[in-house]
Amino acid sequence: MFGSIDCMHWKWKNYPTAWQCMYTGHVHEPTIILEAIASKDLWIWHAFFGLSGSLNDINVLDRSHLFEDLAEGRGPEVRYTINGHEYNMGYYLADGIYPSWPTFVKTISKPLACIILHNMIIEDERELHMEEEHFDTDVAIPTVTPNRSRSSTLREFIQVHKQIRDKQAHFQLQNDLVEHLWQMHGGDMN
Incomplete structure (x- = not known):
């Protein structure tokens, strides 16, 4: 698993009135969305x-540009x-991993600063929670080596894109x- 992925709506306090409808969704007030991926230790x-x-x-x-690479x-x-x-493709865990994201600020004024502060806190507290980690030491952790070469043809790009969106493979992996x-x-399990 590459990480846990989720989206969060940030309330937009001083939005342009003309954009209100475009930025209002299920939250019933104008918001801007943050898509974030965190590792097991909550590092974004x-x-x-x-x-x-x-x-x-x-x-x-x-x-998002997440799947372009x-x-x-x-x-x-x-x-x-x-x-x-x-399986030859990693996956992201989604939906329900973070039932409620911590609210760092009430407006969208500094989202990047909030992510940086969040990661600083995680880094600072990482050693405090190390004894709580329970890893299965019998299972070998696979090594992931990035492949930086580009696909040479459009056909290969389309093939990989179809593989990423393969619903049958998704359900098979989920069941497995x-x-x-x-x-x-x-x-x-609870």
């Missing part, structure tokens, strides 16, 4: 900010097997992960 390593609050998470993801063949080379099925976790933890 990707942020895409500025789209209108009327968009949903899928629309934001479609406009993967579609152009420049993403990390990843191979793993779960329940006998082989659930089965894998069930086998590891059984009835201990």
Whole structure:
């Protein structure tokens, strides 16, 4: 897993009145969306900010540059097997990982500063929570080596893009992960 991905709506206090409808969505007030990815230790390593609050998470993801590297063949080379099925593409955990993002500020005045402060706090407190980490030491952690070469043809780009959006592969991976976790933890999962 590359990280946990989610979107957060930042209230836009001093929005231009003419843009109110375009930036108002399910929150019922003008917002700007922040797409962020955090690693297991909550370090935010990707942020895409500025789209209108009327968009949903899928629309934001479609406009984000997050999958460009993967579609152009420049993403990390990843191979793993779960329940006998082989996979060659990493994944992001989404929906419900962060039930409520911490509210750093009440307006969108300094989102980048908030991300930097957040990461500084995570870095500072990382050592305090190290003893709480429970890693399965028997499982080998795969090495991810970025492949920086560009795809040579449009055909390859389209093929990888289709692979990224393959719903059947998504559901297979989802089922394999659930089965894998069930086998590891059984009835201990809550």
